[in-house]
Amino acid sequence: MLSTLLRFHSVHISYATATIYPDSVHLKVSYYKDDFTKAVDNWYEGKNSQFTPEQVKDAEAKYFKEYCRMWSGQNFTHQLIQSSCSRTDDATSLIFEAGYRSDIPIKQLTIDHRVICKEYNDQMNIMTVTGIGDTRNIIFTQSKPTAVISPN
Amino acid sequence: MDLFATFFKIGLTHIVEGYDHLLFLLALIIVTKETKALLSVISAFTIAHSTTLILSALGIISLPPELTESLIALSIVYVALENIIRPDPKGRWIVAGSFGLIHGAGFSGHLTDILKGMLQGGNIWYPLIGFNVGIEAGQLIVIAITLPLLALVRKYNKEEVFVHEISRVIAAVGAVLLVWRAFGINS
Numbered sequence: 653m654l655s656t657l658l659r660f661h662s663v664h665i666s667y668a669t670a671t672i673y674p675d676s677v678h679l680k681v682s683y684y685k686d687d688f689t690k691a692v693d694n695w696y697e698g699k700n701s702q703f704t705p706e707q708v709k710d711a712e713a714k715y716f717k718e719y720c721r722m723w724s725g726q727n728f729t730h731q732l733i734q735s736s737c738s739r740t741d742d743a744t745s746l747i748f749e750a751g752y753r754s755d756i757p758i759k760q761l762t763i764d765h766r767v768i769c770k771e772y773n774d775q776m777n778i779m780t781v782t783g784i785g786d787t788r789n790i791i792f793t794q795s796k797p798t799a800v801i802s803p804n
Numbered sequence: 805m806d807l808f809a810t811f812f813k814i815g816l817t818h819i820v821e822g823y824d825h826l827l828f829l830l831a832l833i834i835v836t837k838e839t840k841a842l843l844s845v846i847s848a849f850t851i852a853h854s855t856t857l858i859l860s861a862l863g864i865i866s867l868p869p870e871l872t873e874s875l876i877a878l879s880i881v882y883v884a885l886e887n888i889i890r891p892d893p894k895g896r897w898i899v900a901g902s903f904g905l906i907h908g909a910g911f912s913g914h915l916t917d918i919l920k921g922m923l924q925g926g927n928i929w930y931p932l933i934g935f936n937v938g939i940e941a942g943q944l945i946v947i948a949i950t951l952p953l954l955a956l957v958r959k960y961n962k963e964e965v966f967v968h969e970i971s972r973v974i975a976a977v978g979a980v981l982l983v984w985r986a987f988g989i990n991s
Contacts, residue, residue: 667918744914
């Protein structure tokens with residue numbers, strides 16, 4: 653219990669950059685490793701405790717794909733493809749890189765980012781979006797997990 | 805909520821819920837009798853720890869978390885013991901500033917990563933200013949709670965006993981934290 657107290661952090665935040673191109677998006681997002689792991693554990697209801705390291709990576713990727721989605725126009729098929737997941741040197745952050753590709757030029761992009769929002773009602777997923785004519789900061793929260801962007 | 809407000813909240817929470825910063829601040833404040841001295845102590849702490857936070861975000865300094873966490877615990881022990889050994893310590897702003905550098909470098913790697921990301925996106929000033937204003941506000945809350953209590957114990961001539969007993973408790977907690985962190989017991 654003391655160990656948990658000493659490792660406690662009360663800031664629940666992630667930061668992402670999304671670069672929008674005419675028919676694709678590049679996303680890089682950094683989560684608190686402890687918070688993300690807790691969210692994956694909850695999603696698997698603890699059944700992942702016996703997973704091998706490879707299965708853990710797979711579980712993390714599946715959770716990420718389920719709770720961070722984007723789609724263009726009315727095409728709700730989310731195609732956010734994760735390209736990598738890395739840990740920072742001090743192992744406090746998990747960094748995902750992912751890409752989204754649309755069959756047609758992106759006129760309206762919907763981003764749904766609710767990673768860790770079930771675990772912490774004060775989770776803030778901040779995203780800086782560029783390539784839309786200007787730079788925009790969006791804060792996704794439990795009560796506001798979705799944003800719609802119309803690139804110029 | 806915009807970026808300034810978000811990071812203001814994070815800065816405020818960092819102080820108000822960060823038990824190690826609270827212990828350090830409390831130990832500094834309880835022996836500071838004059839407003840001028842109090843202001844210089846708080847300002848020195850804020851400036852110092854903002855400096856190292858910015859340097860960390862810029863990637864200019866990078867200290868191992870085990871080291872900074874242990875030094876933060878050591879700072880708590882040092883200030884609390886000084887309260888007992890030197891009842892009227894002078895130049896406390898130097899101590900606050902020196903250890904403030906360590907406290908600023910002790911932010912979690914994740915928070916520093918986030919600030920680095922914002923810096924790369926040319927997006928750093930609102931978060932950084934909001935965060936530091938939040939920290940200031942957190943310190944003002946601590947002062948607002950502590951000073952009336954100190955005034956009360958002074959009124960009943962119990963200040964020395966109060967300062968000594970509180971400092972002993974702070975030193976003891978700091979010592980436990982120091983051992984815990986230095987030997988990696990919490991990892």
